[in-house]
Every structure is written in C-alpha cells, then in structure tokens.
Amino acid sequence: MRKWRLLAALVVAAAALALLVSRLLPGSAGRVPTYDWECARCQYHLRHRVANAAADLPVITCPKCKTKSAERVMHFQCRKCWKKYDLRGSQATLANIICPACSSRAARDLDHLIPGDDEPVEGGKPYPGK
Numbered sequence: 001m002r003k004w005r006l007l008a009a010l011v012v013a014a015a016a017l018a019l020l021v022s023r024l025l026p027g028s029a030g031r032v033p034t035y036d037w038e039c040a041r042c043q044y045h046l047r048h049r050v051a052n053a054a055a056d057l058p059v060i061t062c063p064k065c066k067t068k069s070a071e072r073v074m075h076f077q078c079r080k081c082w083k084k085y086d087l088r089g090s091q092a093t094l095a096n097i098i099c100p101a102c103s104s105r106a107a108r109d110l111d112h113l114i115p116g117d118d119e120p121v122e123g124g125k126p127y128p129g130k
C-alpha cells in the first residue's frame with residue numbers, strides 16, 4: 001500500500017516539474033507577443049500585448065484621445081524578394097500577408113523574429129541582410 005502512495009506522489013512531482021520547465025523555456029506559452037498600435041487621430045504610439053494575433057482587434061480605443069482610432073501596425077518582410085511592407089488598421093490581419101511587389105505569401109514577422117526566418121522560400125533571392 002505504501003509503495004503505491006509513493007508512486008502517486010512521484011507522478012505528481014514529475015508533472016509539476018514538467019509544467020515548470022515548459023514555462024521557463026523561451027518561446028513557450030509564458031511569452032506574450034506584442035504588436036504596435038498607432039492612433040490615426042493623435043499619433044499616439046503604443047505597444048500592446050496580444051494573446052492571439054488572429055483574434056485580436058485591429059482597431060482599438062486610443063488610451064490618449066479616447067477615440068476608436070488606434071490602428072494595429074504589423075511589419076513584414078517578404079521571404080522571396082525581401083521587400084518590407086506594413087499592414088495597418090483593418091488591413092492588419094494574417095489573411096493580408098501578401099507581398100505588394102511579388103505577391104508571395106511567405107513573410108517574416110519583423111515584430112517577432114524567429115530563428116531561420118531569414119532563409120528564402122523556394123525560388124527566392126538570398127537574404128540581403130538588414
């Protein structure tokens with residue numbers, strides 16, 4: 001009987017440890033991405049945490065002038081021709097990630113760089129550097 005209790009305690013301890021490690025590792029659920037918002041009315045600039053870039057509102061109420069004019073600004077760079085482009089306001093949705101120069105949908109998110117995102121897609125030009 002005692003052995004089973006010990007085993008159960010060990011399983012609980014292992015689960016707690018796994019949870020702790022997953023929180024401490026970079027890039028896991030503990031890190032909340034941020035995006036830029038810019039007020040079209042008063043030019044106030046803010047950095048705002050978003051839990052989900054796809055679900056979050058692209059236009060929010062500006063904390064300074066209190067009008068619903070603060071537009072999300074997302075910065076992308078095409079991974080085929082390396083053109084940089086911005087999406088803002090109601091255009092700042094993941095569906096609109098299309099390069100204005102070559103129409104490629106492959107892009108790196110300049111606000112949230114990840115290792116390897118400076119590799120070109122198939123048929124793309126080599127990364128020109130910063």
Ligand SMILES: [Zn+2]
Binds near residue numbers: 066069
């Ligand atoms: Zn404002």
Ligand SMILES: [Zn+2]
Binds near residue numbers: 079080083099100103
């Ligand atoms: Zn392009």
